[in-house]
Amino acid sequence: MRRYSVFAIAREAMRHHLGWERAWASPEPKKRYDVIIVGAGGHGLATAYWLGKNHGITNVAVIEKGWLGGGNTGRNTTIIRSNYLQDPSAAIYEKARSLYETMSQDLNYNVMFSPRGVMMLAQTQHEVRGYLRTAHANALQGVTTEFIGPERVKELCPIINIDGPRYPVLGALWQARAGTARHDAVAWGYARACSDMGMDIIQQCEVTGIRREGGRVAGIDTTKGAIDCDKLGLVVAGHSGHLAEMAGFRLPIESVALQALVSEPIKPCMDVVVMANTVHGYMSQSDKGEMVIGGGADGFNNYTQRGSFHHVQETVRALVETFPMVSRLKMLRWWGGIVDMTGDRSPILSKTPVDGVFVNCGWGTGGFKAIPGSGWAMAELMAKGTSPLADPFSMTRFREGRFIDESVAAGVAH
Amino acid sequence: MLTFECPYCGVQADETELSPGGEAHLTRHGPESSDEAFEGYLFLRENPRGVHFERWRHSFGCGKWFLAARCTMTLEVFGTYAAQTTEPPQDILDKITGRRPGWRRLG
Ligand SMILES: Cc1cc2nc3c(=O)[nH]c(=O)nc-3n(C[C@H](O)[C@H](O)[C@H](O)COP(=O)(O)OP(=O)(O)OC[C@H]3O[C@@H](n4cnc5c(N)ncnc54)[C@H](O)[C@@H]3O)c2cc1C
Numbered sequence: 001m002r003r004y005s006v007f008a009i010a011r012e013a014m015r016h017h018l019g020w021e022r023a024w025a026s027p028e029p030k031k032r033y034d035v036i037i038v039g040a041g042g043h044g045l046a047t048a049y050w051l052g053k054n055h056g057i058t059n060v061a062v063i064e065k066g067w068l069g070g071g072n073t074g075r076n077t078t079i080i081r082s083n084y085l086q087d088p089s090a091a092i093y094e095k096a097r098s099l100y101e102t103m104s105q106d107l108n109y110n111v112m113f114s115p116r117g118v119m120m121l122a123q124t125q126h127e128v129r130g131y132l133r134t135a136h137a138n139a140l141q142g143v144t145t146e147f148i149g150p151e152r153v154k155e156l157c158p159i160i161n162i163d164g165p166r167y168p169v170l171g172a173l174w175q176a177r178a179g180t181a182r183h184d185a186v187a188w189g190y191a192r193a194c195s196d197m198g199m200d201i202i203q204q205c206e207v208t209g210i211r212r213e214g215g216r217v218a219g220i221d222t223t224k225g226a227i228d229c230d231k232l233g234l235v236v237a238g239h240s241g242h243l244a245e246m247a248g249f250r251l252p253i254e255s256v257a258l259q260a261l262v263s264e265p266i267k268p269c270m271d272v273v274v275m276a277n278t279v280h281g282y283m284s285q286s287d288k289g290e291m292v293i294g295g296g297a298d299g300f301n302n303y304t305q306r307g308s309f310h311h312v313q314e315t316v317r318a319l320v321e322t323f324p325m326v327s328r329l330k331m332l333r334w335w336g337g338i339v340d341m342t343g344d345r346s347p348i349l350s351k352t353p354v355d356g357v358f359v360n361c362g363w364g365t366g367g368f369k370a371i372p373g374s375g376w377a378m379a380e381l382m383a384k385g386t387s388p389l390a391d392p393f394s395m396t397r398f399r400e401g402r403f404i405d406e407s408v409a410a411g412v413a414h
Numbered sequence: 415m416l417t418f419e420c421p422y423c424g425v426q427a428d429e430t431e432l433s434p435g436g437e438a439h440l441t442r443h444g445p446e447s448s449d450e451a452f453e454g455y456l457f458l459r460e461n462p463r464g465v466h467f468e469r470w471r472h473s474f475g476c477g478k479w480f481l482a483a484r485c486t487m488t489l490e491v492f493g494t495y496a497a498q499t500t501e502p503p504q505d506i507l508d509k510i511t512g513r514r515p516g517w518r519r520l521g
């Protein structure tokens with residue numbers, strides 16, 4: 001692999017940019033791999049990457065039914081933060097956030113990580129108490145966050161209306177090293193690095209069956225034929241229940257649509273990410289100038305990647321209240337992704353009832369931020385059978401009543 | 415936008431009048447049950463790609479719960495029926511197999 005650098009740019013400028021290589025190879029599948037990962041979203045690719053980097057396992061294939069990064073990884077609003085309440089969540093999300101800090105250098109690929117700061121507004125007394133509690137928990141967990149007052153909120157983000165009619169801003173939970181990154185670049189950067197380690201990334205290849213022999217995984221059936229493997233990682237977000245069914249077990253997952261939209265590009269007007277969880281909307285500005293907007297998930301099971309219009313109306317109404325200036329913006333694009341929701345709204349990184357099959361799913365509405373840490377933990381789990389970051393998230397927790405309840409704790413998605 | 419006919423008041427209710435309530439026909443388990451059964455009741459769901467039997471409440475209408483059969487891949491609604499049923503009624507099943515020949519109920 002030729003490295004990207006300023007010298008490479010200068011060299012290519014001299015010869016009409018004819019020397020750029022393809023970023024990753026597109027081989028036909030081999031007969032057998034040590035490890036197969038299903039799903040070339042961020043979590044699947046990061047798992048493959050750390051299997052190679054940390055554990056020297058490179059006879060790996062990543063199988064994707066569409067194109068890599070075309071699932072939720074390419075559909076999200078890219079918020080990265082680690083200010084969770086529960087210790088296991090803070091550990092894995094903070095690991096991920098810290099890996100984002102050096103990801104561009106590690107991958108030699110610009111993922112445009114922008115630690116511009118994320119602000120979660122407190123607009124009720126309940127939220128003030130909740131975020132104070134989170135700030136204290138974060139201090140104990142070694143995650144740098146602080147609770148700030150309304151004046152500081154206004155200073156950091158002048159376009160906010162802090163004395164709105166229904167929900168005046170009473171303060172905010174502020175994480176200065178949180179922010180955003182370019183979602184496609186995260187998938188592409190990992191794919192390039194995996195390909196460089198000799199791994200096969202196989203796109204346009206759907207997994208249609210999982211073969212077992214004596215309670216152990218033997219391989220998979222795909223639209224490009226059967227492939228054998230020693231270990232299998234299922235990392236397919238909203239489609240996890242479907243793949244689990246192929247392997248003969250069930251998961252506590254329900255799939256629903258989550259939507260987002262972006263406005264026409266405008267001049268720079270906000271350089272932080274703001275989440276308003278009481279009124280249910282959040283917003284940031286992309287480098288192109290578009291306002292990137294998201295809200296809550298729809299409430300019913302759905303695989304259509306198309307959500308309900310009234311949810312978008314609710315989100316936009318909330319944002320107009322919080323940021324009156326957006327009321328005149330035209331919206332450019334609007335889309336949905338199918339997110340995988342668990343009972344306690346925390347992810348699952350786990351062994352399964354089938355020997356050699358592992359799952360990584362349940363990231364729901366907020367897994368982009370977790371990609372590097374999740375891959376790190378999943379790779380360790382698959383290589384060694386145990387991982388301090390992953391173990392609390394095993395699927396047995398639902399039977400054992402050992403929930404990692406962020407749905408109440410964080411009170412919000414993303 | 416999703417539209418369901420409320421089996422009680424007979425109106426065509428659109429989604430904004432309704433609240434979704436998750437999978438229908440769950441077998442309830444209580445304090446004497448095994449951990450497995452309890453986990454299944456509380457957390458494990460069919461989550462099918464296709465026909466889903468589910469609960470809805472006519473929140474901003476008559477306020478009552480009812481059940482519906484709907485496709486999660488196309489959002490097509492096959493029909494609605496009263497909540498006081500433990501199994502989907504035959505006419506709903508017929509309607510589904512009419513639209514989806516070869517379809518079989520999971521579980
Ligand atoms: C609108 C929206 C906004 C979001 N905003 C944020 C945010 O601001 N911050 C944040 O942290 N998170 C956010 N998220 C959540 C985040 O996008 C996801 O948690 C994360 O991208 C999940 O990554 P993944 O790799 O697990 O799944 P995906 O990227 O969905 O990858 C799974 C892959 O598996 C493939 N697949 C499925 N079935 C098969 C099969 N049978 N065979 C082969 N391949 C298969 C799919 O094609 C897909 O490419 C948002 C999500 C959405 C939809």
Ligand SMILES: [Zn+2]
Nearest residue numbers: 420423472476
């Ligand atoms: Zn009614």
